[in-house]
Amino acid sequence: MSVVVVGAGPAGVRAVERLVAAGLRPIWIEEAPDGGGRVFQKPPPGFSRGHRALYGADHGRAFALHAALAALKPLTDWRPDTLVWNLRPGDLDVVSDGTHERLGWERIILCTGAMDRVVPIPGWTQPGVTSLGAAQIALKTQGLAIGRRVALCGTGPLLLLLAQQLTKVGAPPVLVLESAAWSTTLRAVPGLAWNPAAALRGMAWRAGLKVQTGAVPLRVEEGCTALRWRDSRGWEHRTEVDAVAMGWGLKPETQLADLAGARFAFDRLQRLWLPERDAAGRASVPGVYLAGDGASIGGSVVAELAGTRAALAVLQDIGEKPDPLETTLLDRALAREARFRRALERAFPYPHALAAAMPDETLLCRCEAITAAEMRASAAPEINRGKAATRVGMGRCQGRLCGPPAAEVLAQAIGCDIAEVGRLRGQMPVKPVVL
Amino acid sequence: MTRADVLVLGGGGAGCSAALHLARRGADVVLLERGLVGSQASGVNHGGVRQQGRHPAEIPLAIRSRALWSRMRELCGTDAEFDPCGHLKLARGEAEEAELLRWNEMAAEHGLKASMLGRNAIRAQHPYFSDRVVAGSLLAEDGSANPRLLASALARSAREAGATLLEHHEVTAIEPGFRVEASGREFEAPVLLNCAGFWGGKIAETFGEPVPVYPLNPNMLVTEPLPFFCTRNLGVVGGDVYLRQIARGNVIFGGGRGESDPALPTSRPLPEPAFAAMARAVEIIPHLADAMIIRCWTGIDGGMPDALPVLGPSRTTSGLIHAFGFSGHGFMLGPAIGAILSELVLDGRTDVPLEAFDIGRFARQTALAEDASKTRLE
Numbered sequence: 003m004s005v006v007v008v009g010a011g012p013a014g015v016r017a018v019e020r021l022v023a024a025g026l027r028p029i030w031i032e033e034a035p036d037g038g039g040r041v042f043q044k045p046p047p048g049f050s051r052g053h054r055a056l057y058g059a060d061h062g063r064a065f066a067l068h069a070a071l072a073a074l075k076p077l078t079d080w081r082p083d084t085l086v087w088n089l090r091p092g093d094l095d096v097v098s099d100g101t102h103e104r105l106g107w108e109r110i111i112l113c114t115g116a117m118d119r120v121v122p123i124p125g126w127t128q129p130g131v132t133s134l135g136a137a138q139i140a141l142k143t144q145g146l147a148i149g150r151r152v153a154l155c156g157t158g159p160l161l162l163l164l165a166q167q168l169t170k171v172g173a174p175p176v177l178v179l180e181s182a183a184w185s186t187t188l189r190a191v192p193g194l195a196w197n198p199a200a201a202l203r204g205m206a207w208r209a210g211l212k213v214q215t216g217a218v219p220l221r222v223e224e225g226c227t228a229l230r231w232r233d234s235r236g237w238e239h240r241t242e243v244d245a246v247a248m249g250w251g252l253k254p255e256t257q258l259a260d261l262a263g264a265r266f267a268f269d270r271l272q273r274l275w276l277p278e279r280d281a282a283g284r285a286s287v288p289g290v291y292l293a294g295d296g297a298s299i300g301g302s303v304v305a306e307l308a309g310t311r312a313a314l315a316v317l318q319d320i321g322e323k324p325d326p327l328e329t330t331l332l333d334r335a336l337a338r339e340a341r342f343r344r345a346l347e348r349a350f351p352y353p354h355a356l357a358a359a360m361p362d363e364t365l366l367c368r369c370e371a372i373t374a375a376e377m378r379a380s381a382a383p384e385i386n387r388g389k390a391a392t393r394v395g396m397g398r399c400q401g402r403l404c405g406p407p408a409a410e411v412l413a414q415a416i417g418c419d420i421a422e423v424g425r426l427r428g429q430m431p432v433k434p435v436v437l
Numbered sequence: 438m439t440r441a442d443v444l445v446l447g448g449g450g451a452g453c454s455a456a457l458h459l460a461r462r463g464a465d466v467v468l469l470e471r472g473l474v475g476s477q478a479s480g481v482n483h484g485g486v487r488q489q490g491r492h493p494a495e496i497p498l499a500i501r502s503r504a505l506w507s508r509m510r511e512l513c514g515t516d517a518e519f520d521p522c523g524h525l526k527l528a529r530g531e532a533e534e535a536e537l538l539r540w541n542e543m544a545a546e547h548g549l550k551a552s553m554l555g556r557n558a559i560r561a562q563h564p565y566f567s568d569r570v571v572a573g574s575l576l577a578e579d580g581s582a583n584p585r586l587l588a589s590a591l592a593r594s595a596r597e598a599g600a601t602l603l604e605h606h607e608v609t610a611i612e613p614g615f616r617v618e619a620s621g622r623e624f625e626a627p628v629l630l631n632c633a634g635f636w637g638g639k640i641a642e643t644f645g646e647p648v649p650v651y652p653l654n655p656n657m658l659v660t661e662p663l664p665f666f667c668t669r670n671l672g673v674v675g676g677d678v679y680l681r682q683i684a685r686g687n688v689i690f691g692g693g694r695g696e697s698d699p700a701l702p703t704s705r706p707l708p709e710p711a712f713a714a715m716a717r718a719v720e721i722i723p724h725l726a727d728a729m730i731i732r733c734w735t736g737i738d739g740g741m742p743d744a745l746p747v748l749g750p751s752r753t754t755s756g757l758i759h760a761f762g763f764s765g766h767g768f769m770l771g772p773a774i775g776a777i778l779s780e781l782v783l784d785g786r787t788d789v790p791l792e793a794f795d796i797g798r799f800a801r802q803t804a805l806a807e808d809a810s811k812t813r814l815e
Contacts, residue, residue, distance in 0.1 A: 390480065390585040390589075391586070429705075430705075431731075434730065436727055
């Protein structure tokens with residue numbers, strides 16, 4: 003039985019752990035040099051900060067995950083630094099350090115993680131502008147602040163967390179723009195076990211941060227010297243900066259699920275097309291399982307649970323009989339987390355109106371240098387037709403970055419619902435490769 | 438029931454051009470397309486606009502179409518990025534060089550002036566070629582265009598000229614006469630144009646003239662943008678690889694076949710032919726060795742065993758005219774095919790010889806086995 007697990011973040015580690023416990027020896031593929039995922043990414047060799055300094059309140063979970071990762075590597079066919087660039091029924095094309103290989107699979111668990119979700123604004127492609135996630139990784143793994151006068155724009159817990167982390171290292175941001183209005187965040191409170199509004203406000207207060215809520219960035223000036231932005235009352239401001247980080251939540255890396263032929267459905271809350279799966283993580287294609295943020299954004303706690311659950315589904319499907327209590331408890335925990343997650347999505351929604359209304363001159367697709375005006379002018383009936391007419395999504399990222407905002411722009415331009423413009427079709431290779 | 442003078446099945450380059458030419462001459466045309474216009478072979482091919490290297494029977498078609506390409510903007514409001522950059526066909530050995538010479542001589546009889554580049558000239562003009570390239574034949578008036586733009590532009594102009602083009606209208610029944618059912622609607626016309634690409638085979642079969650058409654899925658690749666080096670559209674004798682560099686620097690190339698299931702329809706590129714095409718490209722242009730491939734794609738065309746289309750009146754049914762099976766080189770011909778079809782319908786004749794494309798040439802062959810239409814895709 004050839005079982006493959008793609009990804010060694012929280013979902014991948016727990017999936018592999020459960021498979022190994024059942025006596026299997028999966029092929030375990032990780033694109034990065036080591037596991038941990040983005041959330042528990044390890045510093046490069048030679049950096050000596052401890053878990054507590056790196057992962058804060060989550061240091062215990064980080065330590066446990068890293069310990070499991072280290073213990074599991076020798077019990078699997080561990081392949082770090084390896085990119086899966088194509089996936090077909092039964093086989094898989096990988097490349098590692100320039101060497102290509104074709105692997106077979108009968109069951110595959112995709113734990114492909116997520117990337118930052120951005121809204122292009124004029125000036126966003128200049129040096130000095132980065133994503134919240136990238137800014138946090140630079141800080142976490144190498145102790146590097148992205149600038150001396152940093153503006154942070156986005157929504158949700160990561161925004162304030164990063165602001166707090168930058169403050170702690172002596173580089174407090176000069177500006178923090180949270181696109182969700184307090185009223186929006188507060189309305190979602192009843193669905194949450196804790197109160198994010200209060201928690202975040204407390205966190206911001208402790209860090210001495212002033213957070214503009216209901217505020218959005220408008221333009222990064224030439225040379226990334228200043229940020230133009232709009233406050234919740236509609237007033238425009240200009241703040242001098244030397245670096246900007248932006249990110250409005252995360253976006254699952256679903257390209258492999260797409261190549262596997264999984265059926266996708268539009269998720270109204272996340273405003274994204276997500277691969278369909280059952281409660282255990284089974285995709286619509288036999289033998290394909292999905293777990294973690296690569297399937298639907300849920301955070302690292304959900305990812306660990308979902309990783310174990312997907313592994314149990316594999317075991318069930320190959321005729322093993324895991325303890326029903328184990329699956330029941332996991333399903334219950336996942337359902338609880340899902341309720342929390344839905345409330346969090348409502349508290350910090352993706353600012354789709356900002357994307358839909360981006361100025362005409364905005365570089366919507368940075369790979370191919372296509373403006374929002376060109377996408378609007380195409381007046382295409384669906385997004386792949388818009389891609390054909392304008393090249394949006396034809397470049398090296400294949401729309402991973404610009405796909406969702408391009409759909410918002412097109413849907414508004416032709417006056418239809420966002421779900422009706424569809425999603426960009428993915429093609430191999432999922433990331434650029436030398437053949 | 439919708440009545441028309443002409444029903445066109447298939448919204449590729451040929452079908453859309455036929456609708457446009459017929460509507461411009463006052464005919465009442467309805468075109469039915471299962472998906473979106475230009476979704477398959479017409480929209481996802483390499484974009485070569487070449488007369489170079491064609492079968493002698495296709496040369497008059499190509500010459501006619503090349504003339505249309507020069508006035509594409511008048512025809513459909515865009516030149517579809519047509520660039521008459523020349524098509525250079527390369528020889529990788531003496532036998533291939535002899536083949537180029539033979540073709541040039543034959544083409545000269547049709548009035549095409551290809552010029553031969555020998556070993557020294559090709560080295561001097563194209564220093565990026567490897568020693569494997571020993572000669573080339575350049576047809577300077579050939580070039581390339583952007584396939585994604587052509588069919589939709591022809592469709593737009595056809596609509597402006599008064600034709601009715603219905604997308605997402607899959608034909609579910611055809612009866613002689615002709616009565617066609619699509620998406621629950623009925624259409625009737627005395628003339629039926631079969632421009633349905635690979636699926637044209639099924640339509641022909643409905644009228645008792647099966648042909649051995651198979652789904653042809655050209656495996657296409659594009660590199661990241663590279664420093665500009667190559668102005669010509671490039672091919673090789675044998676056609677196992679073809680390349681062009683677009684103004685943005687990306688090199689678009691193809692070779693080999695992807696896989697498809699025309700019933701869905703779905704198609705996808707495959708890694709093995711991608712590796713093989715890359716190896717062949719590097720064999721003639723060594724500095725492509727480290728170029729990153731950013732995307733691959735394919736689509737579904739109708740391939741014929743003799744690589745010639747089925748083009749002309751049905752042998753069994755009057756009023757039915759076929760134009761399908763362009764075997765991977767129909768993009769450039771599409772505009773002229775539409776013009777020729779409009780002449781066959783309205784004038785009963787055309788000045789381009791069509792004998793070689795007669796559907797009757799397959800009369801003694803049997804139909805394909807059912808599942809032979811399915812390539813590797815599971």
